[in-house]
Amino acid sequence: MKEKNDYEHSKRYGMVIDLDKCTGCGSCMIGCYTENNVPFKADETNKLDSINWIQVYKLTNGKPYPETEISYLPMPCMQCDGEGKLGHSPCVSVCPAVATDYDYSTGIVSQIYTRCFGCRYCMAACPYHARKFNWWDPVWPADMEKYLSPDVSPRMRGVVEKCSFCFHRYQLARNKAYYENRQTEELGEDEYQTACAEACPTGAITFGDLNNKSHAVYQLKNSPNAFRLLERLETNPKVYYLSSKKWVRRQGDNYLANEEPGLIKKIDKQHH
Amino acid sequence: MKIDRRNFLTYTTAAVLGGAAGSMLTPAPWKLMDDVSIWTQNWPWTPVPEAGPVTHKQSACTLCPGGCGINVRFVGTRPVKIEGLKDHPVNKGSLCPMGLSGLQYVYGPDRVGSPLKREGKRGEGKWKKITWNEALTAVTDKLASLRKSENPQSLACITGSSRGTLPSLIGRFLTVYGSPNLLRPATVQDANEQALFLTQGKQGTLGFDIENADFILSFGSGILDGWGSPGRMFRLFGTRKSEQRIIQIEPRLSNTAAKASRWIGINPGTEGALALGLAHVIIKESLYNKNFIEKFTFGFNDWTDDAGITHTGFATLVEAYSPEKVSQITGIPKPLIESLAREFAASPRPLAINGRGQGTLPGSIDESLAMQSLNALTGNINQIGGIYIVPEQTYAKWPDLGMDATASKGMQQPRIDGAGSDQFPNTRSLLNRLPGLINSVKGDSPVQALLVVDANPMYTLPDTAATRKAFDKIPFIVSFSSYMDETAAYADYILPDHANLERYQDIPTPAGMAHQTITLATPVIEPLYDTKHTGDALIHIAKSLGGFVEEAFPWDDYETFLADTLQDHWSDLKEKGVIEISPDSKDSAVLSFNTASAKYEFCPAAATRQGSKDSNAPSAYTPAAIEGDEKRFSLLLVPYDSIRLSGEQIANSPFMTKTVEATVLKKQMTLVEINPKTAKTLALKEGSKAVLTTPKGKASVIVHLYEGIMPGLIALPRGLGHTAYSEFLAGKGTNTNDLIGSVEDPASGFDMAWGIRAQLSKA
């Protein structure tokens, strides 16, 4: 039994990250580490083997002093809907073990560590470097195992992990609704929020159902300053960014010098 | 139904759908997806965190002086996560990376788990576990012997701050014991406090009503890099009104500069001149608040005293700071200086704020006075969106002290650091001068025993080599640190305190807040290890010393002392965790200045500058002297602050270090930022290994080319280069204090170094 894709009527959880508000503080990364039992090691300076489900990148306009500008860009898993929004996310399409799957009821791309056998096809397929590989078994020194959360299983050497949009929080919210005899399909906007959105001290990250008119993300994603990363690829990410700076929007895709940022978005709208 | 690994996903989905239809049979419908599959496999070597009922406990973060409210999530008896407390008046739910990783400090590998006695050489890392009884007796015996030899003033104590009840307890202890030598690091709050006292005649700290200001002129304050209470500052930035403008003035494109409405680069160290230049334009173009200047200030114009001597007024003084001249000093174009002054004065609620970076270095008093004069020109004093005086926290009166002859004699000795002397009459503590003073004494050190509480001077003091040399001369060092920091690692005894979440701590108004608050950090877990609250340890030592020292401490333990000291507030604090004390009503506060003229004084009546012919001279810009010979060292090294790194007493958590960018730290080496233009002249490229040399020392670094830094400068992050702690921090990068010394402000003795001359050459 496999659910059908009812794109317009199911939930599509997504994020809008306001880069004008992002100060690059890194709290979202730490909020995510502590929520999801993300491990750490003595040397984390090689970012290729550093496990981060959300990584804050620094962009610069490249102009000389004092015209230089920078902008930070936090990148969780883009939770792609895939071409034609059919749930064919790049990673899901290549995983031979069904260790990663697209959930049609939420639009969330799952990751099941115990099924993953570490082929890393998904890492190669993901255009956003959202996926990280466990080269080592995690070690929590001293008494640090004592603070681990039971909501998310610690991973082991040889598996891939990535941002889950804090799916366990969705499940916990539904459990709560169920116990309170409420409709589990009608969670309030506050009832399911991701840890990074909560941790962001400036409120740069807004999370909610992109299909739900009463959720803040519904309006925000339609802002003229909104863009997604590599829209040309038609991966259809559910993470949107806002920036009032054109040079930032331009870096969201491989624009040619004569192309205006936002062009791809317009083409996308014409298509659908 | 048989569940195998191939079909369990469909099973889970079916269960979800069943739940939606209201036909669930089991009361626990949604088992976590990954846990279902774990059920089919065994991974015995990964931990399985124990489940349990979820609860929350409220407390406060004590990792920096920011005073943020926290909400600790528990599973059963285990705390699993720290989140921001939404209704706390300081941070309203926002936390910084340090606060969010607070559990790593409690459970991590840096904790000192029991009292320790040094076995090998200092700093060698050989320790013997001892009992609390042995530890307390050893300290008591040493302290008793100093009193016996009539040398009580040779006991010194270094604390992280003077604010809160624990430092007051320590102050009381030292007084009755007979030593005036309670030392602590000074911050920009101290410089501002002196400026406030000189201009308004009041004791208190300077608060900035950033919430309501509409034009913020920041002289390099890293309001998004850890200045003030970081939790508060981030929240304010996220919720600010769209019309609020932030102008950031500094030579490096920091995160604050990046987020500001406008970033203006300036020659480092010349911010004071810019402030006077802006004042020049505001006065010349008559843009100041005439009502306030005429009715409520003194010394704006030239004035003559009773003896018939004429004194220079502020308006006359700033005549010398024309935009042309200030443009030359600061490197800011003249039209920009003029338009900035006009915009500032034209804004309904402009606010000038100061303290470079996180504000951990005080800077000179003149600089503080120059910047505060802008707030005075616009009359933004005790006004919405302006500056406020936050009174010092008052505590209940303790029983009177009896003092024996030894203590009285000891207390009559001058302080080692010269604070409060004729030279620095308004200064309370000058920890920055301590190493130099100890090192300059031939023979025995004036400090024979040192207690270190909530401080890590071996890392945080400028000129690490000099600090180490001075500490070598101190025969007896006791650290009360919870963590194996640099000073603890160099101590003779460690009497470890409880960690955050394990101990009571009252937090007075955090730096920069416009209104008074008291927050109480309540323990939410039992101490993990064999540790003791430093308050309890000191009360115990006092009682063992006997005589008047014992009598001064009638309390059984620190908690009783705290309750007694906070008296009226105690039950409120226990219940609510925080109280807000409303400011004086607007009118009475504005009208009351405690200066000789009962006005805001541009010309403070106190002698503000040593060696000045006119002791009543208003502040003037004196370029901060900087160490190093220009010929040998053609570049300038400036330290910078980042919220992902801590340069302060409590160091980085492993998670914080994990977030540090690859352009800041690579393996064990720090990257320095230099402008590509500078790199070209030095034949350096991105990623080149280089040697950074200053008059104070040398370090191996990697070059990172950054357009956002003024040519000619080298920027080095604060918070790296630890020698102590565990492998998650030790040996990573360079400590800015290894390379930068302290430069004394002649008026206050405070450290006003903003950098040092330096050279960078290919390795």
Ligand code: SF4
């Ligand atoms: S949504 Fe959750 S899992 Fe994803 S980055 Fe944010 S905190 Fe991490």
Ligand code: SF4
């Ligand atoms: S926590 Fe918020 S402000 Fe900080 S880096 Fe993440 S998104 Fe940006």
Ligand code: SF4
């Ligand atoms: S700002 Fe200071 S008090 Fe607030 S969370 Fe961070 S470390 Fe804790």
